[in-house]
Amino acid sequence: MGGLLKGMALAAAFAVAAPAAAQEMGALARLDAERSFVRDGRLGQGAEMRLALSQGVPWRIFTLDDPPRLVIDFREVDWGPVDPSSLLAGEQVQTLRIGAFRAGWSRLVADLAGPLEVATAGLDVSEDGGGAMLRVSLAPTDAATFAAGAGAPRDPRFDLPEPAATPVLPPKDGLLHVVLDPGHGGIDPGAQHGGATEADLMLTFARELEEVLMRAGGFQVALTRQGDIFMSLEARVAAAHRAGAEVFISLHADAIEEGIARGASVYTLARDAQDAASRALVERHERGEILAGLDLSGADDRVAGVLMDLARQDSAPRSRALAEALVGGIQEQEGAVHKRPLREAGFSVLKAADIPSVLIELGFLSTDEELRNMQDPEWRARMARGIRDGLEAWEREDTAEAGLRRR
Numbered sequence: 001m002g003g004l005l006k007g008m009a010l011a012a013a014f015a016v017a018a019p020a021a022a023q024e025m026g027a028l029a030r031l032d033a034e035r036s037f038v039r040d041g042r043l044g045q046g047a048e049m050r051l052a053l054s055q056g057v058p059w060r061i062f063t064l065d066d067p068p069r070l071v072i073d074f075r076e077v078d079w080g081p082v083d084p085s086s087l088l089a090g091e092q093v094q095t096l097r098i099g100a101f102r103a104g105w106s107r108l109v110a111d112l113a114g115p116l117e118v119a120t121a122g123l124d125v126s127e128d129g130g131g132a133m134l135r136v137s138l139a140p141t142d143a144a145t146f147a148a149g150a151g152a153p154r155d156p157r158f159d160l161p162e163p164a165a166t167p168v169l170p171p172k173d174g175l176l177h178v179v180l181d182p183g184h185g186g187i188d189p190g191a192q193h194g195g196a197t198e199a200d201l202m203l204t205f206a207r208e209l210e211e212v213l214m215r216a217g218g219f220q221v222a223l224t225r226q227g228d229i230f231m232s233l234e235a236r237v238a239a240a241h242r243a244g245a246e247v248f249i250s251l252h253a254d255a256i257e258e259g260i261a262r263g264a265s266v267y268t269l270a271r272d273a274q275d276a277a278s279r280a281l282v283e284r285h286e287r288g289e290i291l292a293g294l295d296l297s298g299a300d301d302r303v304a305g306v307l308m309d310l311a312r313q314d315s316a317p318r319s320r321a322l323a324e325a326l327v328g329g330i331q332e333q334e335g336a337v338h339k340r341p342l343r344e345a346g347f348s349v350l351k352a353a354d355i356p357s358v359l360i361e362l363g364f365l366s367t368d369e370e371l372r373n374m375q376d377p378e379w380r381a382r383m384a385r386g387i388r389d390g391l392e393a394w395e396r397e398d399t400a401e402a403g404l405r406r407r
Protein backbone atom coordinates (compact mmCIF):
# COMPACT_ATOMS: atom_id res chain seq x y z
CA MET A 1 0.00 0.00 0.00
CA GLY A 2 2.96 2.30 0.80
CA GLY A 3 4.09 2.30 -2.80
CA LEU A 4 0.64 3.03 -4.08
CA LEU A 5 0.18 5.94 -1.69
CA LYS A 6 3.50 7.39 -2.75
CA GLY A 7 2.42 7.21 -6.38
CA MET A 8 -0.88 8.91 -5.67
CA ALA A 9 0.82 11.63 -3.62
CA LEU A 10 3.17 12.40 -6.49
CA ALA A 11 0.26 12.56 -8.90
CA ALA A 12 -1.44 15.07 -6.65
CA ALA A 13 1.75 17.13 -6.34
CA PHE A 14 2.00 17.27 -10.09
CA ALA A 15 -1.52 18.65 -10.39
CA VAL A 16 -0.47 21.65 -8.30
CA ALA A 17 2.95 22.18 -9.88
CA ALA A 18 1.86 21.74 -13.51
CA PRO A 19 2.60 24.76 -15.70
CA ALA A 20 -0.60 26.35 -16.95
CA ALA A 21 0.48 25.73 -20.54
CA ALA A 22 0.17 21.97 -20.05
CA GLN A 23 -3.55 22.30 -19.38
CA GLU A 24 -4.37 24.70 -22.18
CA MET A 25 -6.15 24.14 -25.48
CA GLY A 26 -7.16 20.58 -24.66
CA ALA A 27 -4.50 19.29 -27.03
CA LEU A 28 -3.80 15.59 -26.84
CA ALA A 29 -0.56 14.49 -25.25
CA ARG A 30 1.31 12.15 -27.56
CA LEU A 31 3.51 9.23 -26.64
CA ASP A 32 7.10 9.42 -27.87
CA ALA A 33 7.81 5.71 -28.29
CA GLU A 34 11.52 6.30 -29.04
CA ARG A 35 12.12 7.62 -25.53
CA SER A 36 9.78 5.20 -23.76
CA PHE A 37 10.48 1.72 -22.41
CA VAL A 38 9.45 -0.95 -19.92
CA ARG A 39 12.27 -3.20 -18.76
CA ASP A 40 13.39 -5.33 -15.85
CA GLY A 41 15.09 -3.67 -12.90
CA ARG A 42 18.68 -4.32 -11.82
CA LEU A 43 19.59 -8.01 -11.52
CA GLY A 44 16.24 -8.85 -13.10
CA GLN A 45 14.41 -7.69 -9.95
CA GLY A 46 11.31 -5.54 -10.34
CA ALA A 47 10.77 -3.33 -13.38
CA GLU A 48 11.36 0.21 -14.63
CA MET A 49 8.94 2.10 -16.85
CA ARG A 50 9.48 5.39 -18.71
CA LEU A 51 6.75 6.92 -20.81
CA ALA A 52 7.67 10.12 -22.66
CA LEU A 53 4.65 12.35 -23.33
CA SER A 54 4.49 15.57 -25.35
CA GLN A 55 2.90 17.33 -22.36
CA GLY A 56 1.80 16.69 -18.79
CA VAL A 57 -1.66 15.21 -18.18
CA PRO A 58 -3.66 14.20 -15.10
CA TRP A 59 -2.96 10.54 -14.33
CA ARG A 60 -3.18 7.89 -11.65
CA ILE A 61 -1.63 4.51 -10.98
CA PHE A 62 -2.78 1.40 -9.13
CA THR A 63 -2.43 -2.39 -9.10
CA LEU A 64 -5.01 -5.16 -9.44
CA ASP A 65 -4.78 -8.78 -8.35
CA ASP A 66 -5.96 -12.09 -9.91
CA PRO A 67 -4.00 -11.89 -12.16
CA PRO A 68 -1.44 -9.27 -10.99
CA ARG A 69 -1.68 -6.15 -13.16
CA LEU A 70 -0.50 -2.56 -13.13
CA VAL A 71 -2.97 0.04 -14.40
CA ILE A 72 -2.19 3.65 -15.33
CA ASP A 73 -5.03 5.97 -16.40
CA PHE A 74 -4.31 9.15 -18.35
CA ARG A 75 -6.38 12.08 -19.51
CA GLU A 76 -6.24 12.68 -23.28
CA VAL A 77 -3.24 10.71 -24.48
CA ASP A 78 -3.01 9.84 -28.16
CA TRP A 79 -1.07 6.59 -28.37
CA GLY A 80 -0.85 6.85 -32.15
CA PRO A 81 0.13 3.76 -34.11
CA VAL A 82 2.53 2.56 -31.38
CA ASP A 83 2.51 -1.19 -30.85
CA PRO A 84 2.75 -1.34 -27.05
CA SER A 85 4.70 -4.60 -27.16
CA SER A 86 7.54 -2.71 -28.91
CA LEU A 87 8.14 -0.84 -25.62
CA LEU A 88 8.68 -4.11 -23.74
CA ALA A 89 12.00 -5.63 -22.86
CA GLY A 90 12.57 -8.15 -20.07
CA GLU A 91 10.31 -10.58 -18.28
CA GLN A 92 8.85 -8.88 -15.22
CA VAL A 93 6.20 -7.13 -17.30
CA GLN A 94 4.80 -9.71 -19.67
CA THR A 95 2.37 -7.82 -21.86
CA LEU A 96 1.33 -4.21 -22.26
CA ARG A 97 -1.95 -2.89 -23.65
CA ILE A 98 -2.86 0.73 -24.25
CA GLY A 99 -6.08 2.19 -25.57
CA ALA A 100 -9.17 4.28 -25.04
CA PHE A 101 -11.04 3.56 -21.82
CA ARG A 102 -13.82 6.11 -21.96
CA ALA A 103 -14.23 9.41 -23.81
CA GLY A 104 -11.19 11.57 -23.06
CA TRP A 105 -9.39 8.91 -21.04
CA SER A 106 -6.81 6.30 -21.92
CA ARG A 107 -5.64 3.31 -19.99
CA LEU A 108 -2.44 1.33 -19.89
CA VAL A 109 -2.62 -2.20 -18.49
CA ALA A 110 0.54 -4.21 -17.81
CA ASP A 111 0.41 -7.90 -16.94
CA LEU A 112 3.00 -8.60 -14.24
CA ALA A 113 4.96 -11.83 -13.95
CA GLY A 114 4.36 -11.83 -10.19
CA PRO A 115 3.56 -9.55 -7.25
CA LEU A 116 5.33 -6.22 -7.95
CA GLU A 117 4.39 -3.11 -6.02
CA VAL A 118 4.76 0.51 -7.07
CA ALA A 119 7.97 1.66 -5.34
CA THR A 120 8.06 5.13 -6.92
CA ALA A 121 5.96 6.88 -9.53
CA GLY A 122 6.12 10.47 -10.73
CA LEU A 123 5.53 12.65 -13.77
CA ASP A 124 8.21 15.26 -14.46
CA VAL A 125 6.93 18.10 -16.61
CA SER A 126 9.64 20.15 -18.28
CA GLU A 127 9.45 23.90 -17.56
CA ASP A 128 10.18 24.91 -21.15
CA GLY A 129 7.36 22.95 -22.78
CA GLY A 130 9.70 20.09 -23.71
CA GLY A 131 7.21 17.42 -22.72
CA ALA A 132 6.79 15.21 -19.71
CA MET A 133 8.29 11.95 -18.48
CA LEU A 134 6.42 9.40 -16.40
CA ARG A 135 8.80 7.29 -14.34
CA VAL A 136 7.55 4.23 -12.49
CA SER A 137 9.60 1.68 -10.65
CA LEU A 138 8.13 -1.59 -9.47
CA ALA A 139 9.69 -3.68 -6.70
CA PRO A 140 9.10 -7.32 -5.81
CA THR A 141 6.85 -7.98 -2.84
CA ASP A 142 5.07 -11.01 -1.45
CA ALA A 143 1.66 -12.15 -2.65
CA ALA A 144 -0.16 -11.19 0.57
CA THR A 145 1.23 -7.62 0.60
CA PHE A 146 0.43 -7.27 -3.08
CA ALA A 147 -3.15 -8.47 -2.58
CA ALA A 148 -3.64 -6.09 0.35
CA GLY A 149 -2.47 -3.09 -1.70
CA ALA A 150 -4.36 -3.97 -4.88
CA GLY A 151 -7.62 -2.36 -5.96
CA ALA A 152 -8.80 0.60 -8.01
CA PRO A 153 -9.24 3.74 -5.90
CA ARG A 154 -12.65 5.25 -6.59
CA ASP A 155 -12.05 8.56 -8.37
CA PRO A 156 -14.85 10.27 -10.30
CA ARG A 157 -12.32 11.93 -12.62
CA PHE A 158 -11.27 8.55 -14.00
CA ASP A 159 -13.85 5.90 -13.24
CA LEU A 160 -16.61 4.48 -15.32
CA PRO A 161 -19.96 5.82 -14.11
CA GLU A 162 -21.68 3.65 -11.54
CA PRO A 163 -23.47 0.97 -13.53
CA ALA A 164 -26.47 0.90 -11.18
CA ALA A 165 -29.35 2.61 -12.92
CA THR A 166 -33.04 2.70 -12.25
CA PRO A 167 -34.87 1.30 -15.24
CA VAL A 168 -36.60 3.98 -17.27
CA LEU A 169 -39.98 2.95 -18.63
CA PRO A 170 -40.16 3.28 -22.41
CA PRO A 171 -42.56 6.02 -23.48
CA LYS A 172 -45.87 4.66 -24.77
CA ASP A 173 -45.27 5.92 -28.29
CA GLY A 174 -46.18 2.73 -30.13
CA LEU A 175 -42.53 2.21 -31.08
CA LEU A 176 -40.43 -0.80 -30.13
CA HIS A 177 -37.44 0.54 -28.18
CA VAL A 178 -34.38 -1.43 -29.24
CA VAL A 179 -30.92 -1.03 -27.73
CA LEU A 180 -28.10 -2.31 -29.91
CA ASP A 181 -24.87 -3.18 -28.16
CA PRO A 182 -21.78 -3.32 -30.41
CA GLY A 183 -19.46 -5.67 -28.50
CA HIS A 184 -16.00 -4.71 -27.17
CA GLY A 185 -14.33 -1.35 -27.93
CA GLY A 186 -11.40 0.82 -26.84
CA ILE A 187 -8.72 -1.07 -24.98
CA ASP A 188 -10.68 -4.31 -25.61
CA PRO A 189 -10.72 -4.83 -29.41
CA GLY A 190 -12.36 -8.27 -29.18
CA ALA A 191 -11.44 -10.82 -31.84
CA GLN A 192 -8.81 -9.75 -34.36
CA HIS A 193 -8.07 -11.26 -37.74
CA GLY A 194 -6.38 -9.95 -40.88
CA GLY A 195 -6.11 -6.41 -39.47
CA ALA A 196 -9.85 -6.24 -38.67
CA THR A 197 -11.22 -6.02 -35.15
CA GLU A 198 -14.53 -7.28 -33.83
CA ALA A 199 -15.03 -3.93 -32.02
CA ASP A 200 -14.84 -1.88 -35.27
CA LEU A 201 -16.90 -4.27 -37.35
CA MET A 202 -19.66 -4.49 -34.76
CA LEU A 203 -19.87 -0.69 -34.43
CA THR A 204 -20.17 -0.39 -38.21
CA PHE A 205 -22.84 -3.07 -38.30
CA ALA A 206 -24.77 -1.56 -35.37
CA ARG A 207 -24.93 1.81 -37.14
CA GLU A 208 -26.16 0.18 -40.34
CA LEU A 209 -28.73 -1.88 -38.47
CA GLU A 210 -29.94 1.26 -36.67
CA GLU A 211 -30.45 2.88 -40.07
CA VAL A 212 -32.37 -0.14 -41.42
CA LEU A 213 -34.65 -0.21 -38.35
CA MET A 214 -35.29 3.54 -38.40
CA ARG A 215 -36.22 3.37 -42.09
CA ALA A 216 -38.59 0.48 -41.46
CA GLY A 217 -40.57 2.60 -38.99
CA GLY A 218 -42.00 1.27 -35.76
CA PHE A 219 -38.63 1.25 -33.98
CA GLN A 220 -36.75 3.59 -31.67
CA VAL A 221 -33.06 2.66 -31.60
CA ALA A 222 -30.17 3.51 -29.28
CA LEU A 223 -26.58 2.23 -29.24
CA THR A 224 -24.68 1.43 -26.03
CA ARG A 225 -21.51 2.95 -27.49
CA GLN A 226 -20.97 5.41 -30.34
CA GLY A 227 -17.20 5.36 -30.66
CA ASP A 228 -14.19 3.15 -30.09
CA ILE A 229 -14.66 3.29 -26.33
CA PHE A 230 -14.36 0.58 -23.71
CA MET A 231 -17.56 -0.25 -21.81
CA SER A 232 -17.88 -2.80 -19.04
CA LEU A 233 -20.58 -5.44 -19.46
CA GLU A 234 -22.48 -3.97 -16.52
CA ALA A 235 -22.34 -0.46 -17.98
CA ARG A 236 -23.89 -1.81 -21.20
CA VAL A 237 -26.81 -3.30 -19.31
CA ALA A 238 -27.20 -0.05 -17.33
CA ALA A 239 -27.22 1.93 -20.59
CA ALA A 240 -30.06 -0.28 -21.87
CA HIS A 241 -32.04 0.39 -18.69
CA ARG A 242 -31.45 4.13 -18.96
CA ALA A 243 -32.60 4.12 -22.58
CA GLY A 244 -35.89 2.45 -21.63
CA ALA A 245 -35.04 -0.61 -23.75
CA GLU A 246 -37.74 -3.14 -24.56
CA VAL A 247 -35.30 -5.32 -26.48
CA PHE A 248 -31.54 -5.62 -25.99
CA ILE A 249 -29.33 -7.03 -28.76
CA SER A 250 -25.60 -7.49 -28.22
CA LEU A 251 -23.61 -7.86 -31.45
CA HIS A 252 -20.48 -10.00 -31.68
CA ALA A 253 -18.27 -11.86 -34.13
CA ASP A 254 -15.84 -13.81 -32.04
CA ALA A 255 -12.91 -15.97 -32.92
CA ILE A 256 -12.97 -19.64 -32.12
CA GLU A 257 -9.78 -21.42 -31.33
CA GLU A 258 -10.71 -24.91 -32.38
CA GLY A 259 -12.45 -26.28 -35.43
CA ILE A 260 -14.30 -24.44 -38.13
CA ALA A 261 -17.64 -22.82 -37.47
CA ARG A 262 -19.83 -20.98 -39.91
CA GLY A 263 -22.94 -18.91 -39.82
CA ALA A 264 -24.81 -16.74 -37.38
CA SER A 265 -26.07 -17.94 -34.03
CA VAL A 266 -28.25 -16.28 -31.41
CA TYR A 267 -27.60 -16.73 -27.69
CA THR A 268 -29.94 -16.33 -24.78
CA LEU A 269 -28.94 -16.42 -21.12
CA ALA A 270 -28.49 -19.92 -19.75
CA ARG A 271 -30.13 -20.86 -16.51
CA ASP A 272 -27.75 -23.69 -15.67
CA ALA A 273 -26.26 -26.19 -18.11
CA GLN A 274 -23.88 -24.82 -20.69
CA ASP A 275 -21.95 -26.70 -23.32
CA ALA A 276 -18.17 -26.37 -23.44
CA ALA A 277 -18.19 -24.05 -26.47
CA SER A 278 -20.61 -21.64 -24.78
CA ARG A 279 -18.53 -21.69 -21.62
CA ALA A 280 -15.35 -20.90 -23.54
CA LEU A 281 -17.06 -17.97 -25.25
CA VAL A 282 -18.22 -16.55 -21.93
CA GLU A 283 -14.74 -16.94 -20.45
CA ARG A 284 -13.23 -15.04 -23.37
CA HIS A 285 -15.62 -12.13 -22.82
CA GLU A 286 -15.06 -11.96 -19.07
CA ARG A 287 -11.32 -12.18 -19.76
CA GLY A 288 -11.76 -9.08 -21.94
CA GLU A 289 -12.70 -7.18 -18.81
CA ILE A 290 -9.61 -8.45 -17.02
CA LEU A 291 -7.49 -7.39 -20.00
CA ALA A 292 -9.09 -3.96 -19.81
CA GLY A 293 -8.00 -3.59 -16.18
CA LEU A 294 -11.30 -4.04 -14.40
CA ASP A 295 -11.43 -5.41 -10.88
CA LEU A 296 -13.54 -8.55 -11.11
CA SER A 297 -12.96 -9.69 -7.54
CA GLY A 298 -16.74 -9.71 -7.03
CA ALA A 299 -17.40 -11.67 -10.24
CA ASP A 300 -18.84 -14.72 -8.53
CA ASP A 301 -21.47 -12.66 -6.76
CA ARG A 302 -22.33 -11.09 -10.06
CA VAL A 303 -22.99 -14.43 -11.75
CA ALA A 304 -25.12 -15.56 -8.81
CA GLY A 305 -27.05 -12.29 -9.03
CA VAL A 306 -27.68 -12.86 -12.71
CA LEU A 307 -29.18 -16.26 -12.10
CA MET A 308 -31.37 -15.01 -9.28
CA ASP A 309 -32.61 -12.13 -11.39
CA LEU A 310 -33.51 -14.53 -14.10
CA ALA A 311 -35.36 -16.88 -11.78
CA ARG A 312 -37.56 -14.00 -10.65
CA GLN A 313 -38.48 -12.81 -14.10
CA ASP A 314 -40.65 -14.03 -16.89
CA SER A 315 -38.50 -12.57 -19.63
CA ALA A 316 -36.63 -15.83 -20.34
CA PRO A 317 -39.35 -17.34 -22.57
CA ARG A 318 -39.72 -13.98 -24.33
CA SER A 319 -35.95 -13.87 -24.94
CA ARG A 320 -36.06 -17.39 -26.38
CA ALA A 321 -38.97 -16.49 -28.65
CA LEU A 322 -37.00 -13.41 -29.77
CA ALA A 323 -33.95 -15.58 -30.53
CA GLU A 324 -36.07 -17.96 -32.61
CA ALA A 325 -37.64 -15.11 -34.56
CA LEU A 326 -34.21 -13.58 -35.25
CA VAL A 327 -32.80 -16.89 -36.49
CA GLY A 328 -35.86 -17.21 -38.74
CA GLY A 329 -35.41 -13.69 -40.13
CA ILE A 330 -31.68 -14.17 -40.77
CA GLN A 331 -32.22 -17.57 -42.38
CA GLU A 332 -34.81 -16.07 -44.72
CA GLN A 333 -32.58 -13.16 -45.81
CA GLU A 334 -29.14 -14.73 -45.72
CA GLY A 335 -30.06 -18.34 -46.50
CA ALA A 336 -27.71 -19.89 -43.97
CA VAL A 337 -27.17 -19.88 -40.25
CA HIS A 338 -24.99 -21.88 -37.88
CA LYS A 339 -25.84 -25.59 -37.75
CA ARG A 340 -26.97 -25.05 -34.14
CA PRO A 341 -28.22 -21.48 -34.38
CA LEU A 342 -30.02 -21.26 -31.03
CA ARG A 343 -27.57 -21.31 -28.15
CA GLU A 344 -27.53 -20.57 -24.44
CA ALA A 345 -24.68 -19.12 -22.42
CA GLY A 346 -24.09 -17.27 -19.16
CA PHE A 347 -23.13 -13.92 -20.68
CA SER A 348 -23.18 -11.10 -18.12
CA VAL A 349 -24.30 -8.76 -20.86
CA LEU A 350 -27.60 -10.67 -21.09
CA LYS A 351 -28.41 -10.07 -17.46
CA ALA A 352 -31.03 -7.34 -17.96
CA ALA A 353 -33.54 -9.85 -16.71
CA ASP A 354 -36.54 -7.63 -17.24
CA ILE A 355 -35.64 -6.89 -20.88
CA PRO A 356 -35.75 -9.63 -23.53
CA SER A 357 -32.05 -9.91 -24.36
CA VAL A 358 -30.08 -11.83 -26.95
CA LEU A 359 -26.51 -11.94 -28.16
CA ILE A 360 -26.04 -12.41 -31.90
CA GLU A 361 -22.81 -13.94 -33.11
CA LEU A 362 -22.91 -12.70 -36.70
CA GLY A 363 -20.17 -15.12 -37.61
CA PHE A 364 -16.65 -16.01 -36.64
CA LEU A 365 -13.89 -13.53 -37.31
CA SER A 366 -11.35 -16.35 -37.20
CA THR A 367 -12.70 -17.75 -40.49
CA ASP A 368 -11.45 -15.93 -43.62
CA GLU A 369 -14.74 -16.39 -45.44
CA GLU A 370 -16.77 -14.99 -42.56
CA LEU A 371 -14.42 -12.03 -42.18
CA ARG A 372 -14.94 -11.28 -45.89
CA ASN A 373 -18.71 -11.49 -45.34
CA MET A 374 -18.56 -9.05 -42.47
CA GLN A 375 -16.49 -6.63 -44.52
CA ASP A 376 -19.02 -6.82 -47.37
CA PRO A 377 -21.70 -4.10 -47.13
CA GLU A 378 -24.18 -6.23 -49.12
CA TRP A 379 -23.84 -9.17 -46.76
CA ARG A 380 -24.25 -6.84 -43.78
CA ALA A 381 -27.36 -5.32 -45.37
CA ARG A 382 -28.91 -8.81 -45.71
CA MET A 383 -28.13 -9.57 -42.06
CA ALA A 384 -29.61 -6.23 -40.97
CA ARG A 385 -32.81 -6.95 -42.95
CA GLY A 386 -32.98 -10.43 -41.41
CA ILE A 387 -32.74 -8.96 -37.90
CA ARG A 388 -35.37 -6.34 -38.78
CA ASP A 389 -37.76 -9.05 -40.05
CA GLY A 390 -37.10 -11.15 -36.96
CA LEU A 391 -37.85 -8.21 -34.65
CA GLU A 392 -41.07 -7.43 -36.49
CA ALA A 393 -42.23 -11.06 -36.37
CA TRP A 394 -41.37 -11.33 -32.68
CA GLU A 395 -43.18 -8.11 -31.82
CA ARG A 396 -46.40 -9.31 -33.49
CA GLU A 397 -46.21 -12.63 -31.66
CA ASP A 398 -45.23 -11.03 -28.34
CA THR A 399 -48.10 -8.51 -28.48
CA ALA A 400 -50.56 -11.35 -29.10
CA GLU A 401 -49.04 -13.34 -26.21
CA ALA A 402 -49.17 -10.28 -23.93
CA GLY A 403 -52.94 -10.18 -24.51
CA LEU A 404 -53.14 -13.83 -23.41
CA ARG A 405 -50.89 -13.22 -20.38
CA ARG A 406 -53.17 -10.47 -19.09
CA ARG A 407 -56.29 -12.57 -19.22
Ligand SMILES: [Zn+2]
Binding pocket: 183, 184, 190, 191, 198, 252, 253, 254, 285
Ligand atom coordinates in the same frame (compact mmCIF):
# COMPACT_ATOMS: atom_id res chain seq x y z
ZN1 LIG B 1 -17.24 -10.66 -28.77
